[in-house]
Amino acid sequence: MTTVVTYGGTFDLFHIGHVRLLKRLRGLGDRLVVGLSSDEFNSVKNKNAIIPYEDRRENASIFAMGADWIGKFDDLQDVVRVVSLSRTQDVSTTELKTASSEIRNEKNRQIQSLASHLRRLIEKL
Template structure:
């Protein structure tokens, strides 16, 4: 049976750091499922709306060759449900979340990947808006 990997992110102002994370997650299995944070979830967790709406971000992520399925992530607290629903064998998150999802080790392997150095969506947005 194919090993399914699941990962999550906002993927706003899509950049090479996002691409590398998704590619590294895909390399851990045969099937990659990506949860894209809903606009409302992003507003709750980051205090701002994304630059690109959820439909646009879903389309961008879905267009990547290594992505087999995308869905809208509506709640950070529902990770366990998403893992089960998509029958994921591995949960991959950036290491800025290290330890946050260790309790899911009873239903899947949990892997935290290092972020791509010197790349940040927030920093890009600030640079583009002239606030950097």
């Protein structure tokens, strides 16, 4: 039995790129185990394992990540096969967040402009 382990990431905006990556990762073995970043981990980028190394290493044959993590886990190659898969083209959580932020900012500008216009109208009355 081949177990594939991936440290999947935050998944705060779960999108088709994530779905496709997980399907491809699952295709590498018999079982896929996906890790999820906690808020605390994301904020400090430092993790202390609770499960001893020897207990964890026997559970995985492949450690797989998205290509944006290439080189970050090379030190695991002596005990597990490290695989990096390319991202889904034209799909990015960062881009989704940026677009969402731009839309929100534009709506705020429109509201401020409208409020300013209404204040001028009220002053004329």
